[in-house]
Amino acid sequence: MDARTRRSRSALTDAVYRLAVEKGIDDLTVTEVAAAAGVSRDTFYRHSADPVELLCMALETELTTSVSGYLAMPVALGSADSVFLAPAMAVMEHMRDHAAIYRQAPGSKSGARLTALIDAAARQVIETHLDNHPEIVPAELRPMTDAVRRMSLAYASSGATASFFAWINSDELDDVRRYAQVVLASGPEWWLGLPEPIAARRANS
Numbered sequence: 001m002d003a004r005t006r007r008s009r010s011a012l013t014d015a016v017y018r019l020a021v022e023k024g025i026d027d028l029t030v031t032e033v034a035a036a037a038g039v040s041r042d043t044f045y046r047h048s049a050d051p052v053e054l055l056c057m058a059l060e061t062e063l064t065t066s067v068s069g070y071l072a073m074p075v076a077l078g079s080a081d082s083v084f085l086a087p088a089m090a091v092m093e094h095m096r097d098h099a100a101i102y103r104q105a106p107g108s109k110s111g112a113r114l115t116a117l118i119d120a121a122a123r124q125v126i127e128t129h130l131d132n133h134p135e136i137v138p139a140e141l142r143p144m145t146d147a148v149r150r151m152s153l154a155y156a157s158s159g160a161t162a163s164f165f166a167w168i169n170s171d172e173l174d175d176v177r178r179y180a181q182v183v184l185a186s187g188p189e190w191w192l193g194l195p196e197p198i199a200a201r202r203a204n205s
Helices: 003-022 030-037 041-047 051-070 085-097 111-132 146-168 176-185 198-204
Strands: none
Touching: 003 030, 003 041, 003 051, 030 041, 030 051, 051 085, 051 111, 085 111, 085 146, 085 176, 111 146, 146 176
């Protein structure tokens, strides 16, 4: 991407973020976004087919950067923290940065597209971890057939996504770490990347 194209993309991203908050996602138009970015409609269409696609592409780029460092995690950390705590916080911090946009998802025509972005990011981290560490699968889920794998991944990623959106629509966005821990504590223990299951630690305490 040359410098001129990068400048246009940056201007369009800034414009669509701002207008998505000011006008609402469902009311974005190509003409308004292009004008706010100081580019022509033709230039807009060289970058995206419509404003919501442009918005989702920009959010996805940020999310990809946020989770890219968590695709080669160890099976567990040398602490009591879940191995998924840091990536969960990364996703939640991204959502908090764009809270006024993500809060529009419920009831929005484009809400499913926003939800899909978060679900894809969560699933990427979880699925990669499962691929890297198949030993985490409990005996009850073995053999992990394609159906069992799909079900487990869907449960883990969709549950996390629903929790993230419940949080972003609350008034308690300051303590990201605390609420990331809530999300993880609400999920299956075998996903958590802890040295030993919570139940075992409680029994031994």
